[in-house]
Amino acid sequence: MGTVIDERALDVLFRQARTHNGWDGEPVGEDLLRAVWDLAKMGPTSANCSPARIVFVISPEAKRKLKPCLIEGNIDKTMAAPATAIIGHDLAFHDRLPELFPHTDARSWFVGKQALIETTAFRNGTLQGAYFILAARAMGLDCGPMSGFDNAKVDEAFFAGTAIQSNFLCNVGYGDPDKLHPRSPRLSFDEACKVV
Amino acid sequence: MGTVIDERALDVLFRQARTHNGWDGEPVGEDLLRAVWDLAKMGPTSANCSPARIVFVISPEAKRKLKPCLIEGNIDKTMAAPATAIIGHDLAFHDRLPELFPHTDARSWFVGKQALIETTAFRNGTLQGAYFILAARAMGLDCGPMSGFDNAKVDEAFFAGTAIQSNFLCNVGYGDPDKLHPRSPRLSFDEACKVV
Numbered sequence: 001m002g003t004v005i006d007e008r009a010l011d012v013l014f015r016q017a018r019t020h021n022g023w024d025g026e027p028v029g030e031d032l033l034r035a036v037w038d039l040a041k042m043g044p045t046s047a048n049c050s051p052a053r054i055v056f057v058i059s060p061e062a063k064r065k066l067k068p069c070l071i072e073g074n075i076d077k078t079m080a081a082p083a084t085a086i087i088g089h090d091l092a093f094h095d096r097l098p099e100l101f102p103h104t105d106a107r108s109w110f111v112g113k114q115a116l117i118e119t120t121a122f123r124n125g126t127l128q129g130a131y132f133i134l135a136a137r138a139m140g141l142d143c144g145p146m147s148g149f150d151n152a153k154v155d156e157a158f159f160a161g162t163a164i165q166s167n168f169l170c171n172v173g174y175g176d177p178d179k180l181h182p183r184s185p186r187l188s189f190d191e192a193c194k195v196v
Numbered sequence: 197m198g199t200v201i202d203e204r205a206l207d208v209l210f211r212q213a214r215t216h217n218g219w220d221g222e223p224v225g226e227d228l229l230r231a232v233w234d235l236a237k238m239g240p241t242s243a244n245c246s247p248a249r250i251v252f253v254i255s256p257e258a259k260r261k262l263k264p265c266l267i268e269g270n271i272d273k274t275m276a277a278p279a280t281a282i283i284g285h286d287l288a289f290h291d292r293l294p295e296l297f298p299h300t301d302a303r304s305w306f307v308g309k310q311a312l313i314e315t316t317a318f319r320n321g322t323l324q325g326a327y328f329i330l331a332a333r334a335m336g337l338d339c340g341p342m343s344g345f346d347n348a349k350v351d352e353a354f355f356a357g358t359a360i361q362s363n364f365l366c367n368v369g370y371g372d373p374d375k376l377h378p379r380s381p382r383l384s385f386d387e388a389c390k391v392v
Contacts, residue, residue, distance in 0.1 A: 122319070194252070196252065
């Protein structure tokens with residue numbers, strides 16, 4: 001029987017954690033973002049392909065670049081957040097496989113196979129985005145993940161000249177509990193799962 | 197400053213956790229799978245859309261159906277696993293939005309927009325797959341996630357007549373540490389992240 005983490009950790013990661021819309025004003029330092037990445041990077045990806053690439057938008061200039069990419073309902077909370085993580089994935093991820101998965105020629109599985117590259121980058125970059133959210137919570141941060149933005153505009157503003165594409169955004173900081181929406185319901189095991 | 201979970205939980209979830217290839221023979225009961233889901237379901241999805249659907253393959257008949265869908269390198273470890281989760285997503289997820297996101301007509305954002313439906317289901321179902329992996333680890337289980345299988349064959353065998361598509365597989369059980377491969381390297385913060 002393996003190790004089960006304690007109730008408090010389950011609350012922080014899953015049960016009490018909420019998607020935040022307001023922030024208490026405390027900044028988020030780069031050291032903390034590095035600590036979050038050092039946890040998130042350990043999560044599993046297919047052939048250890050690790051396609052996620054993250055840009056942390058913190059400076060006023062970078063916020064000005066991000067603002068016109070957002071849908072209206074996401075502007076105020078994002079401009080007020082201490083940091084916004086742009087979770088992207090690198091469509092050239094397979095060029096790192098000789099280092100990341102050194103015991104076989106995994107790069108050759110992908111070269112020239114654009115559909116496989118895109119699906120693999122999206123799936124595994126998204127897994128890493130979820131690891132990032134839970135790692136941030138584990139380090140005491142609150143998250144506000146969002147899909148409400150123009151991916152092409154973000155790619156032009158932040159990833160021009162690279163093979164990186166944006167996936168989703170995640171505000172990070174210390175949330176203001178007064179600005180939470182009521183918790184929405186979830187699907188039960190019997191609605192979403194089946195044992196066969 | 198928020199709550200930071202303890203070092204032991206960080207080890208169990210991220211730092212010491214490994215992708216397992218062998219299993220110690222102890223079964224995984226349905227009660228435990230329900231407890232894992234009850235954590236994983238709490239993770240955030242876009243508009244609470246919750247598209248993930250999971251089939252847990254446990255019985256000998258279900259394993260026989262799964263076997264011909266796997267690439268050769270994944271057959272033995274999967275047939276030996278106490279349970280294999282087929283993580284899928286429902287392309288009709290938006291039909292549940294009136295319950296899951298009741299304060300606006302979110303269903304209408306998706307009806308007839310097949311590309312948006314597919315991207316949203318894949319992204320959010322994958323996030324939920326990652327929450328599942330970390331929730332399973334939190335409950336003391338070990339995981340062996342895999343993309344090495346034929347998605348179309350799994351869909352035909354397990355999701356025929358539904359709008360559910362398979363995403364990835366995840367063996368769950370109690371891992372045999374003697375069958376672990378050496379840990380592969382990860383990209384550092386400076387290789388994968390940037391602060392702007």
